[in-house]
Structure formats: C-alpha cells, structure tokens
Amino acid sequence: MRILRQIRYKPAKVVGGYADRILRVDLDTKEITIQELPPDFKSKYIGGRGYALKIIWDGTTRQTRYDSPDNILVMASGPLGNEPAFPGTGKFIVGTISPLTDTFIDSNIGGHFGPLLKRAGFDALAVSGISKEDVVILIDGDAQTITIAAAPAYDDETNDGALSFGERLLKDVNGGEYSDSLAAVTVGKGASNARFGVVNSLFFDVRRKRIRSKQAGRGGTGTVMRYKGLRGIVVRSSLSKVNGNNAIDKEGVRQAGSRLKAVVSRCDPQQLHMATWGTTGLSEYMDKFHIFPINNYQYGHSPQSPNLFGNVFLEKYFSRKIPDGCYYGCNLACAKGAENVELTRGPKVGKVVNIDGPEYETVGAVSSMGIFDPHFVMEYNWYCDEYGIDTISTGVTISFFMECCQRGFLSADDIGYELTFGNIQAVDRLLHEIASGKGFGKIVGQGVARGKKWVAQKYASRNGTSEDAVMAELNKFGMEVKGLEFSMYITKESLAQQGGYGFALKGPQHDEAWLIFIDQVHKELPTLEHKANALKWFPLIRTWFNATGLCKLPWIDVRNPEAASTAEPAKNLPTLAYYVSYLNATTGSNKSLQDVLDDSERLYILQKLINLRHRKGSRASDQIPWRAIGPAYFNEYEARAEYYDEWLQQQLGDNKLPASPEQRHKLLMEKRIEAYQQLCDIVYEKKGFTSEGIPKRETVEKFGLMDEQAKQLLSQLGI
Amino acid sequence: MSKQMVASIRFLGMQRVIANTDGIDMPITGNTKVNDILEYVRRQYPALQLEEGMVLVTVNLEAASLDRILRDKDTISFLPLIAGG
Numbered sequence: 001m002r003i004l005r006q007i008r009y010k011p012a013k014v015v016g017g018y019a020d021r022i023l024r025v026d027l028d029t030k031e032i033t034i035q036e037l038p039p040d041f042k043s044k045y046i047g048g049r050g051y052a053l054k055i056i057w058d059g060t061t062r063q064t065r066y067d068s069p070d071n072i073l074v075m076a077s078g079p080l081g082n083e084p085a086f087p088g089t090g091k092f093i094v095g096t097i098s099p100l101t102d103t104f105i106d107s108n109i110g111g112h113f114g115p116l117l118k119r120a121g122f123d124a125l126a127v128s129g130i131s132k133e134d135v136v137i138l139i140d141g142d143a144q145t146i147t148i149a150a151a152p153a154y155d156d157e158t159n160d161g162a163l164s165f166g167e168r169l170l171k172d173v174n175g176g177e178y179s180d181s182l183a184a185v186t187v188g189k190g191a192s193n194a195r196f197g198v199v200n201s202l203f204f205d206v207r208r209k210r211i212r213s214k215q216a217g218r219g220g221t222g223t224v225m226r227y228k229g230l231r232g233i234v235v236r237s238s239l240s241k242v243n244g245n246n247a248i249d250k251e252g253v254r255q256a257g258s259r260l261k262a263v264v265s266r267c268d269p270q271q272l273h274m275a276t277w278g279t280t281g282l283s284e285y286m287d288k289f290h291i292f293p294i295n296n297y298q299y300g301h302s303p304q305s306p307n308l309f310g311n312v313f314l315e316k317y318f319s320r321k322i323p324d325g326c327y328y329g330c331n332l333a334c335a336k337g338a339e340n341v342e343l344t345r346g347p348k349v350g351k352v353v354n355i356d357g358p359e360y361e362t363v364g365a366v367s368s369m370g371i372f373d374p375h376f377v378m379e380y381n382w383y384c385d386e387y388g389i390d391t392i393s394t395g396v397t398i399s400f401f402m403e404c405c406q407r408g409f410l411s412a413d414d415i416g417y418e419l420t421f422g423n424i425q426a427v428d429r430l431l432h433e434i435a436s437g438k439g440f441g442k443i444v445g446q447g448v449a450r451g452k453k454w455v456a457q458k459y460a461s462r463n464g465t466s467e468d469a470v471m472a473e474l475n476k477f478g479m480e481v482k483g484l485e486f487s488m489y490i491t492k493e494s495l496a497q498q499g500g501y502g503f504a505l506k507g508p509q510h511d512e513a514w515l516i517f518i519d520q521v522h523k524e525l526p527t528l529e530h531k532a533n534a535l536k537w538f539p540l541i542r543t544w545f546n547a548t549g550l551c552k553l554p555w556i557d558v559r560n561p562e563a564a565s566t567a568e569p570a571k572n573l574p575t576l577a578y579y580v581s582y583l584n585a586t587t588g589s590n591k592s593l594q595d596v597l598d599d600s601e602r603l604y605i606l607q608k609l610i611n612l613r614h615r616k617g618s619r620a621s622d623q624i625p626w627r628a629i630g631p632a633y634f635n636e637y638e639a640r641a642e643y644y645d646e647w648l649q650q651q652l653g654d655n656k657l658p659a660s661p662e663q664r665h666k667l668l669m670e671k672r673i674e675a676y677q678q679l680c681d682i683v684y685e686k687k688g689f690t691s692e693g694i695p696k697r698e699t700v701e702k703f704g705l706m707d708e709q710a711k712q713l714l715s716q717l718g719i
Numbered sequence: 720m721s722k723q724m725v726a727s728i729r730f731l732g733m734q735r736v737i738a739n740t741d742g743i744d745m746p747i748t749g750n751t752k753v754n755d756i757l758e759y760v761r762r763q764y765p766a767l768q769l770e771e772g773m774v775l776v777t778v779n780l781e782a783a784s785l786d787r788i789l790r791d792k793d794t795i796s797f798l799p800l801i802a803g804g
Binding site for chain 1: 731733735771772773775780
C-alpha cells in the first residue's frame with residue numbers, strides 16, 4: 001500500500017474503561033493528531049453517542065451537510081464496551097451529519113472494532129475532510145503507527161463490495177492471514193450511490209473460522225464515509241481481551257457479569273430463544289399481533305408470514321448451531337449466520353456466499369415489499385451487506401414506491417417496469433439499480449423523504465394539481481420522520497409507540513423506545529400520563545447503552561423473573577442493577593440508576609439542540625405519517641373493521657357509531673390524530689420542553705449545556 | 720344438552736417447535752381458570768418450561784391474570800416478554 005502519511009505513537013493505557021484520547025484524522029490535509037481529553041470530558045459525555053454528539057456540536061455548524069468537508073465521522077466505543085466477563089459488550093457508535101435527515105445520526109454496531117480501537121489507545125476516532133483519492137486508515141497498536149494509505153486497488157468485484165474489500169484488506173495487512181487481533185470497518189459501492197449507505201464492521205470469528213460482519217445501518221453513515229473517500233479502517237491490537245477495560249474493581253465486574261450471565265442462561269431458553277435463532281423469532285410474534293409491516297405497513301398479518309418465521313431460518317440456513325456472540329463473552333449470542341448459501345438472483349448468481357443474519361429488521365423489510373420467500377431474504381441480506389446499504393431503508397423506500405404505483409401516483413412507464421408488492425423480479429432488479437445508481441434506482445436511493453418530493457412534482461405536473469395536495473396524500477403513507485425511514489413495526493394500535501417513533505431524535509428507529517407490547521398487549525400504559533412517563537424514561541436508559549458501548553438485548557429482551565414483583569416490570573430493574581454495578585466497578589464511580597439517567601438526559605438534550613440547529617428539532621419535526629397513527633386508507637380499515645369499530649366505540653362511550661363504514665373510518669382517524677397531538681403536549685411538558693418541543697432555558701442550564709452556541713440558538717428560537 | 724365449551728391453546732415461536740404442534744383444544748367448564756390451563760400445559764409439555772415470571776399469559780391476544788375465568792372459544796398463549804431490542 002502506498003503510504004500517504006504515517007505517525008508513530010505510544011498507545012495510552014486504558015484505565016477504568018477510558019484511554020482519555022481521541023484520534024483525529026483530517027483527510028483534506030492528511031493530518032493525524034491525538035487529542036488528550038480533560039478529566040471532565042468523560043464525566044460529562046460518557047462515551048459512544050455522547051462523544052459523537054459533543055464532537056459534532058463543537059465541530060460542525062448549521063450549514064454542515066453530509067457531504068461538507070467539515071462534516072465529521074465519529075466512531076466511539078464507551079467505557080463498558082471492552083469486557084468479555086459481561087454479556088453484550090463490544091458495541092460502538094458511528095455518528096455524523098446524516099444524508100437522510102440532515103442532522104445528527106448515530107447507529108450502533110457490534111463486532112471487534114470498538115474494543116480493538118480502545119486497546120489501541122483511543123476512546124474515539126473522528127474523521128473530517130474529504131480525500132481526493134480513495135484511502136484507508138490503519139491504526140496499529142502493536143507497531144505503534146497510524147497510517148493513511150492509498151486504498152489498495154483490487155479487481156472490480158472486490159473493490160465494489162464492502163464485504164469483499166474488507167475481507168481482502170484484513171488479510172493483506174496481516175501477511176495473508178486472518179486474526180482476531182484485527183478488525184475493520186468498510187463501505188461498498190452502494191454507499192456511493194444511495195443516501196442510506198452503511199458502515200460494515202468486519203471481524204474474524206474463531207469458531208466459524210471466517211470473517212463475519214455487522215452493520216451500522218441507520219441514517220447513511222456509510223454514505224458519509226464513502227463520500228470522504230475513506231474505503232476502510234483497520235485496527236490492530238494484540239493486547240489481552242481479558243479485563244480489556246482495566247476495571248478499577250475487577251471482582252465487582254466479575255460478579256456483575258456472572259449475575260447477568262446466569263439470568264441470560266436461565267431465561268433466554270424459556271423466553272425469546274435468541275441464542276438459538278437470533279432475532280428472526282420475532283417475525284411470528286409481530287405477525288400474530290398485527291405488527292409485521294406487510295405491504296408498506298398496510299397490513300400487520302398475512303397467511304404467508306409463516307414462511308418468514310424463525311424456525312424456517314433455523315432449519316434451512318443457520319447451519320451451525322453454535323454460540324454466535326458478536327463479541328466475546330456474550331451468552332445471548334444472537335448474531336446468527338449461514339454458510340455456503342448459493343445466490344440464485346442478481347449479478348452474482350451462482351456464487352456461494354456466507355451470510356451474517358438475517359436479523360428481524362431485514363426479514364421485516366422484505367415483508368414490507370410483500371415478499372415472503374426466505375431464500376430471497378437471505379439474498380437480499382447478502383447483497384445489501386456487500387453493496388453496503390441499509391436493509392431497512394432500502395426495503396421501506398422500495399415499498400413506498402410500490403404503494404405509489406398501487407394508488408396511481410406512478411405507473412410502470414415512470415419506473416421502466418411493473419413495481420408491485422410481492423414482485424421479486426422487480427425488487428431484485430431495483431436493488432442492484434440502487435447500488436449502482438442506475439435507472440430508477442437513482443431515485444429510490446434518495447430515500448422516502450426525497451422520493452415523496454419527486455413523486456409530488458411528477459404527479460402534479462402531469463395532472464395539473466398542486467404539489468402540496470399530492471404531498472399531503474403521500475404524507476399519509478410515506479413511512480419516514482425527519483427524513484429517516486421507519487424500522488419494522490406497525491404502530492397503529494400503540495399510541496405510546498407512535499410517540500416512540502415520532503419523538504425519537506434520530507428519526508423513527510426503535511432504539512429510543514419500543515413500547516408496543518407493554519402498551520398494546522400488557523396494557524401497562526393505560527393513560528397519557530403513563531405513556532408520557534415511559535416516553536421520557538426509556539429513551540434515557542436506552543441512550544445510556546449507546547453511550548457506554550453496550551448492547552441492550554441482555555437487558556431488554558431477557559426478562560429477569562424478579563422483575564415480576566416490581567412496580568414496573570417492563571423496566572426490568574433487577575437486571576439494570578447489574579449494569580449499574582458493572583459501571584461502578586469498571587470506572588470506580590458510585591452512581592445510582594438515577595445518576596445514570598441524569599447523565600443520559602444531558603446527552604439527550606444535547607442531541608435535541610443539534611436537531612434544533614439543523615431545523616429538525618421542533619414539534620413539526622415530530623409529526624408522523626397517518627399510516628403510523630391508524631388505518632390511513634379505507635382498505636386498511638376494512639381489513640380489521642371489527643377491531644377498529646370496537647376501539648371507536650370505546651372512545652365514543654354511549655354515543656352511537658356513525659352508520660357507514662366510511663364515516664367510521666374518517667372519525668377513527670380524527671380521534672387518533674387528536675390523541676397524538678395530546679401525547680405531544682404532555683410528553684414535551686415531561687421533558688422540560690415548550691409546547692413547540694423546544695427545551696426551556698432551565699432544562700439546558702440544568703445539564704451544563706448552555707454554551708455560547710446554545711445561548712444563540714435558543715435566542716433565535718425565541719426561548 | 721348444552722354444547723361442550725372449548726378453549727384453544729396456541730403455541731408460538733419455539734414453543735411450537737418444542738411441542739411439535741400449533742396448538743391444542745381443551746374442554747373447559749364454566750369454572751376453568753387461566754391457571755388451570757397453564758398447569759395442564761405444564762404437565763403435558765414439561766419441556767416448555769413455563770416458569771412463573773418467564774412468560775406473559777394472554778387470552779385473545781391480551782394479557783390475562785391467572786385467576787381469570789375462561790369463556791367458550793377463548794384462545795390462550797404464553798408469550799415471551801418482548802420489549803424490543
């Protein structure tokens with residue numbers, strides 16, 4: 001590899017989960033600097049998402065867009081993300097200004113990259129600038145060098161693939177052999193052509209003896225990386241994984257980890273069986289409760305859904321029934337994979353590949369396109385990973401355009417071929433067009449928000465109607481908020497989760513709140529007050545996981561039986577106590593759960609400020625599509641008329657239901673929309689915001705965030 | 720002569736794989752409670768390991784208490800406590 005810049009450095013020793021250093025790389029100037037962090041930085045911003053937020057807040061402006069040279073791509077682990085004695089560590093965050101939302105996005109990702117970056121002596125990596133030629137960054141804690149090198153030129157097939165390129169790169173920098181002392185992040189050609197490019201995290205799985213991958217899927221972080229001319233980053237450290245955080249109280253870490261591992265071992269085999277079939281098992285439950293996002297979230301249930309249930313993937317594809325943690329020590333081990341799957345479609349037809357996944361989200365994305373073929377799920381999974389595009393945004397955007405065809409906004413002439421729900425041939429063609437930026441794929445690669453504008457312009461000019469009128473109709477079923485496509489859950493029957501998606505600062509991704517079951521099935525949130533409290537509490541605790549380098553699943557998807565006797569079982573507080581113990585043992589702190597929530601709230605408010613700076617932070621930005629609120633169209637109402645009529649009757653009390661189904665549908669939607677606005681009011685109050693969703697001055701001051709930029713911003717907003 | 724009342728027990732997810740059936744029907748009386756069904760399933764399918772606190776019992780897709788009296792054609796399921804990853 002042709003070296004463009006190289007420095008020597010002495011890796012910092014990790015103490016109590018922190019190296020207290022950020023590695024900064026400017027791809028314009030090829031400057032490499034190591035920033036020493038003051039002691040109060042970690043206490044205020046924790047790590048992971050918190051570090052990314054602070055770096056973006058300080059280093060970018062209102063004018064910064066995803067392709068601006070001053071945009072920064074941050075990769076940050078956290079103080080707890082490097083410890084095999086505790087389940088679900090190893091996560092890191094990729095944060096930047098998004099090409100989809102034009103504001104801060106972060107996406108968490110598993111694998112070995114975060115822990116290795118920490119052992120190489122850095123809490124975070126921040127990349128700014130744009131390189132004129134494609135480059136790779138090599139962070140070598142063993143050789144004590146940091147290098148910017150020209151990206152190696154392989155054959156076209158390898159160069160285009162995020163997986164292929166990463167596999168080759170990892171081998172080349174290690175004398176032709178894979179090793180678990182190295183990990184990489186890479187992007188593929190899809191990230192050049194679509195706004196929803198992903199960052200792939202590649203690591204060597206010693207059990208499967210192959211390179212495996214996880215993805216930072218949401219919001220186009222890979223598109224930013226690719227635009228910067230950065231093809232890949234490799235990190236190496238041979239330091240021991242054991243006690244990687246160099247905890248202050250090692251015995252305390254061991255005890256907390258043992259307790260959580262015992263709960264996971266005992267409960268997962270009686271609950272979701274994640275260790276057996278990963279997250280694919282969720283499809284069945286989602287379908288059962290009308291939450292599976294079939295045909296662009298129109299219908300939640302289908303007789304064809306059993307083709308996509310977990311047992312199908314277990315029997316047909318998950319060939320090796322072995323623990324599959326994406327980092328060492330995790331006994332939930334849900335990162336399933338399949339070997340030797342033959343592709344039957346697309347440009348690589350006949351090729352035999354290894355596939356990591358599918359996750360539930362990918363299965364749901366395929367159902368959103370009306371497809372129920374499990375082999376297509378596997379192929380879609382692999383192609384999206386290889387191209388480096390998000391399976392969720394790809395599926396949701398395609399299904400939006402399918403519905404545009406269904407409702408007459410577009411025709412086959414606009415697209416070049418018939419694009420109907422369930423049409424595998426059309427989706428297969430479109431998938432490769434998106435990745436190549438060719439044909440109709442160029443439009444779809446822009447995502448739903450920009451797709452709506454394109455359709456509105458086209459339809460309005462063709463029919464002599466106003467664009468606003470068309471847009472109002474598209475807003476009913478274009479499944480995006482703030483520019484980000486929805487993740488794969490129907491929220492029509494859960495007002496709490498409507499808020500979970502609408503208020504989510506990054507857009508409708510469920511990592512801030514997933515309240516559907518406790519609202520819709522458990523009935524634990526009967527009033528607006530209950531829902532609002534949940535919509536404050538869950539985003540805060542979930543933010544903390546994204547700041548510390550932890551996976552949420554061992555907490556949220558494995559219910560500790562002791563939680564049943566607590567006042568709010570859904571919070572799973574007995575298990576959260578293990579996490580607080582783990583934090584204190586690692587860092588030497590003496591925090592309570594409330595301290596943890598307060599730390600998170602500081603990050604939450606900072607993210608809100610960034611959103612406001614980028615005009616995505618007010619009440620208007622929290623509005624959700626009709627489809628997320630209820631049956632947007634009559635056909636959806638008809639599909640569950642009895643259910644909806646019963647709901648409406650409950651709202652009307654002694655008053656009679658309207659006579660015609662059309663009138664009942666109209667009234668139902670009016671009631672639902674009204675309820676969402678009431679929810680907005682009460683949630684903003686709980687969070688210390690104005691009725692326009694803007695943090696009050698005292699809220700910002702409470703968390704020590706009132707710097708000059710915040711003062712000016714709030715003044716401009718009239719606060 | 721009155722018709723025999725029946726409750727339907729549906730096995731979901733891994734329960735369906737372990738029990739090797741989608742579900743079973745069970746005759747009930749006017750006094751049969753959810754807990755009676757749970758005990759019956761525990762006896763018939765010990766491999767399901769339906770320990771207290773591990774699953775949510777639903778009747779007709781809504782959470783139900785163990786002392787709820789069942790009605791004819793009620794559908795019972797034992798759900799994992801899904802909270803969204």
